[in-house]
Amino acid sequence: MKLSQRAEHALKESISLLQATLESTADGILVVNASGKITSYNKQFAAMWNIPEKVVASKDDDRALNLVLNN
Numbered sequence: 258m259k260l261s262q263r264a265e266h267a268l269k270e271s272i273s274l275l276q277a278t279l280e281s282t283a284d285g286i287l288v289v290n291a292s293g294k295i296t297s298y299n300k301q302f303a304a305m306w307n308i309p310e311k312v313v314a315s316k317d318d319d320r321a322l323n324l325v326l327n328n
Contacts, residue, residue: 280301295318307324307328
C-alpha cells in the first residue's frame with residue numbers, strides 16, 4: 258500500500274472513530290465552523306431540540322435555528 262493510500266485509510270478510520278464517539282455520548286453535540294455553519298452533529302442533538310434528522314443533515318443552519326426558535 259502506498260503512503261497516500263495508508264494516509265487516506267488512517268484518515269477514514271479516524272473519522273469513523275470520531276463519528277462513533279459522537280453518537281455514543283448521551284450529550285447532544287453540534288459542531289459549527291468559524292462562520293457558524295453546521296459541520297457535524299449527533300442524533301441526540303437533533304432529538305433534544307426536536308429537529309428532524311433531514312434538517313440537520315442538510316446542514317442548513319438557518320433552517321435548523323428557525324425550527325428551534327419557533328418551537
